[in-house]
Amino acid sequence: MLRVAYLAAGFMSLGLGGLGVLLPLLPTVPFIILAAFCFARSSTALERKLLDNPSFGPAIRLWREKGAISRRGKRAALAAFAFSAVLGLLASPFPWSLIPLAAALIGGTWIWRRPEGEA
Incomplete structure (x- = not known):
């Protein structure tokens, strides 16, 4: 039963990671790493x-071995956070516009502080 739950969670994480390719505030790689955890x-x-997978395999291994994110991955994540924050500020009324900004600051700070590695 637990195995089925992990399998379902893995597919759900994979789906959310796929959506993250299209939606700027939804991260891709963390959901793929979570999917790998569940599939394991x-x-x-x-x-x-x-x-x-040539795109995600190196990032998963880097995370598992060192808890690290590649410099390229950090830049992409921070750029997506910045884009989302600006979009939220422009498209949402105050105080709702502060939610994407807060998410970007919290998530971006956490990502920035992770060790760097080569993926």
Whole structure:
């Protein structure tokens, strides 16, 4: 039963990661890393597919080994956060416009403080 729950959570994380490609405030790689975590506990074949993926495999391994994010990944995440914050400030009325700004500041600070590695 627990294995099925991890499998479902892995597919859900993979779907959210896919949405993150299209939506600027929704991160992609953290959801892919979460999917790999879930698949490691439910389906080693699916975990292996993620680890062998040329786009996401290196980021997953870097995270697992060092808890690190590549410099390129940090830049992409911070640029997406900045874009979302500016979009929120322009498109939402006050005080709702502060929500994307707060999310960008909190998430961006956490990402900035993670160790850097080569993916």
